[in-house]
Amino acid sequence: MLGILSAVGVLIVVILLLIAISGFIRYIPNNRVGVIEKLVSGRGSVKSGFIALHGEAGFQPNVLRGGWHLFAPFQYRIHSVPLVTIPQGKIGYVFARDGLPLESTQSLASNITASDFQDVNNFLANGGQKGPQRLILREGTYAINLAQFVVITEDTIYYLPLDRGEDAVFKRMADLIRERGGFQPVVIKGADDLVGVVTVHDGPSLPQGEIIAPTVGDTAGETATYHNNFQDPERFLRAGGMRGRQLQVLVEGTYYINRLFATVEMIPKTTIEVGNVGVVVSYTGDVGADLSGEEYKHGEMVMQGNRGVWNAPLLPGKYA
Structure with a gap:
């Protein structure tokens, strides 16, 4: 009898070991997701790209949510990764490993048609591009496939490690964002008497001879092009925005701006004291006709x- 019990015990242990090794049953906690890696497939390996969209061997587009899951034995490897959490008042940045390449005028990937980072199938089917994305993540918790996307936050870099060299790349990206104060929104308080001078780092370059990009997309009623103070890069570019220092400035308020797309430099407002006027010399705009008259000999x-030099001075007050 004792021998039978021992044999049964050994059999149970063997079965449990086989289940564990085969990956037949897998439990995913509710605070994590499972990234599926298919080891064997009758459809072969991925022919192009990185994610297996048609059942090939490789990383699959969908993730597993919390609970018990059954798989064909020895066919899958499941990578358990945490949910992505962006704290209140913070910003998260996304890097896509797979997708279409960036065009020559792009520094960041477009999200006009591909903006759902929680649906890899949708992202890739709609022309999602690889590389750092224009769209940022606001506060919240996201179930993201960390084989396809890397999410960089102030405290954590969320990704599934695939190569040792990647870690240094993503840390450099995080350091650059941190140097630009990019994990927090731009906050300009009224008492500070500051304005934000914006420099855009994506999009077409300025024409020869121009040093300041003109104001575009600043009409709230035009929803297709209103970028709400550089917070929507796609609408800014659709409105004809160009890279470089911008004529439009930021005044008092809070702005969630992708600092890989645009950086902000704070400068004091221009103050004209009572009893004085301000003479404006503009380095941007169209070349205008000389209004000084024949008797004025000190320039145009x-x-x-x-x-050029404006004919109308600035009266006492504060100017942004």
Whole structure:
């Protein structure tokens, strides 16, 4: 009898070991997701790209949510990774490993048609691009496939390690964002008397001879192009925005801006004291006609908004 019990015990242990080794049953906690790696497939390996969209061997687009899951034995490897959490008032940045390559004028990947980082199938089917994304993540918890996407937050870099060299790349990206204060929104308080000068790092370059990009997409009623103070890069570029220092500045408020897309430099407002006027010399705008008249011998004056010395001075007050 004792021998039978021992044999049964050994059999149970062997069965449990086989189940564990085969990956037949897998439990995913509710605070994590499972990234599926298919080891064997009758459809072969991925022919192009990185994610297996058609059942090939390789990383699969869908993730497993919390609970028990059954698989064909020895066919899958499941990588348990945490849910991505962006704290209140913080910003998360996304890097895509697979997708279409960036175009020559792009520094960041477009999210016009591919903006759902929780649906890899949708992202890739709709032309999602690889590399750092224009779209940022706001506060919340996300179930993201960390084989396809890397999410960089202030405290954590969320990703499934695939190569030792990747760690250094993502840390450098995080350091750059941190140097630019990119994990927090831009906050300008009224008492500070500051304005934010914006420099855009994506999109077409300025024409030859221009040093300041003109204001575009600042009309709230035009929803297709209103970028809400550089918080929507796609609408900014659709409106004809260009890279470089911008004529439009930021005034008091809170702005969730992708600092890989645009950086912000704080400068004091221009103050004209009582009893004085301000003479404006503009380095941007159209070349205007000289309004100074024949009797004025000290240079040329142009209409407000043109390039040159404006004929209308600034009266006492504060100007952004």
